Amino acid sequence: MKKQSAQDDVLFGQVSRFIRSLRQSHLLGIEPVKAAENELILRLPYSESIVGDPETRIIHGGAITTLMDTASGSVIICALPEFELCPTLDLRVDYMRPAEPDKPVFARARAYRVTRNIVFTRCEAYQDDCETTVAHCVATFMRIGADASPKAYRELITGVNE
């Protein structure tokens, strides 16, 4: 994996703070692994509390959806010049195979098109290596402008007061 540049470290910090502000994502233990220009990898640790079927101990799709929604929404920080809170318009998840128990799930996201109003994202969830894809997700987000999110919140994410 390529070493993170100083700019990547800034993005990594912003994404970390953003995810910490999303209570459910934070509760699931979702954390960034890598942030770069228009690229983000998040990690979801395995936990018994997100199991969907106690017999197989397989993680429920809902937790994968939360991971992918978080990754797709957060990669926007790595894709736009300044922080904007963008609500999800829609999201589609294709489940390729169940995630193996006791192992973390990773999600890699990128914004493949950014327009004045809309951000289009793609995201893959995988385990072990990028070859074993667990799920694939496409989503669209609406840009409501940087001014639509309160200044204090923007500063919390961009860390201007640090």
Add this chain to the structure above:
Amino acid sequence: MSRRDTMHKALEQGDLSALVERIPYAKMIGLVCERFGDDLIFRLPPQESNVGNPILPAIHGGVIGGFMELSAALYLMRSQDTPKLPRIVDFSIDYLRAGLLRETYAECRLTRQGNRVANVMVTAWQKSRLEPIATARAHFLMA
């Protein structure tokens, strides 16, 4: 009691709460299943830990998705009278309004039942059924 027994009993009585009790993810987000005659309404009581956007505050989009996906699976088990959780193939959700931190409801409809695949539509709302916060559809592989 094994899950199969729990499920059979739950199906017989038309009450899925015993089953919901056994699904850790359902308990984590706080999903409740209510029965009105033959109809099932799924309910998600407001819970701080389900918040995503802290400004509004609003329920995390992923939680709304997970709630609707799980509702669809439970609904399908009931309508198919099967004790096995169906396997999800894909899930697509449109977010129509912000899901504020208040009581959220979901109802499902079986759009198409094939031999191997079922298509389920889900609608979620809060204050008024006429103002859905999200609609979703899912494909499941039948066990």
